[in-house]
Amino acid sequence: MNDEVENLQAVRQSPWFRRARWMQGFGLVMFIVAVSLALFTDFTEHPRGITAIAILGALGLLSLVPARFILTVYLMSPADKKRAGDQANRRPFS
Numbered sequence: 001m002n003d004e005v006e007n008l009q010a011v012r013q014s015p016w017f018r019r020a021r022w023m024q025g026f027g028l029v030m031f032i033v034a035v036s037l038a039l040f041t042d043f044t045e046h047p048r049g050i051t052a053i054a055i056l057g058a059l060g061l062l063s064l065v066p067a068r069f070i071l072t073v074y075l076m077s078p079a080d081k082k083r084a085g086d087q088a089n090r091r092p093f094s
Contacts, residue, residue, distance in 0.1 A: 024067040026060075027064035027067065031064075037049070
């Protein structure tokens with residue numbers, strides 16, 4: 001149990017975790033802005049408005065995908081990172 005807590009703390013202090021959290025926040029904000037523009041403004045009446053809404057929505061969704069990938073695959077696999085760290089710390093020719 002204690003190892004799991006230590007691993008969680010190490011993951012939360014990782015720069016990858018902060019970057020993934022920032023990407024998630026950015027993606028969520030962009031997606032909410034796109035939906036809000038589509039629902040509450042007259043942007044949908046102009047071709048440039050539709051393009052802007054589509055680009056904002058795509059930016060939002062496309063930033064959520066790598067963030068989830070980073071959080072689930074890279075950060076939540078401590079055994080692979082530990083094994084790679086052990087191999088990196090091993091002295092050559094010893």
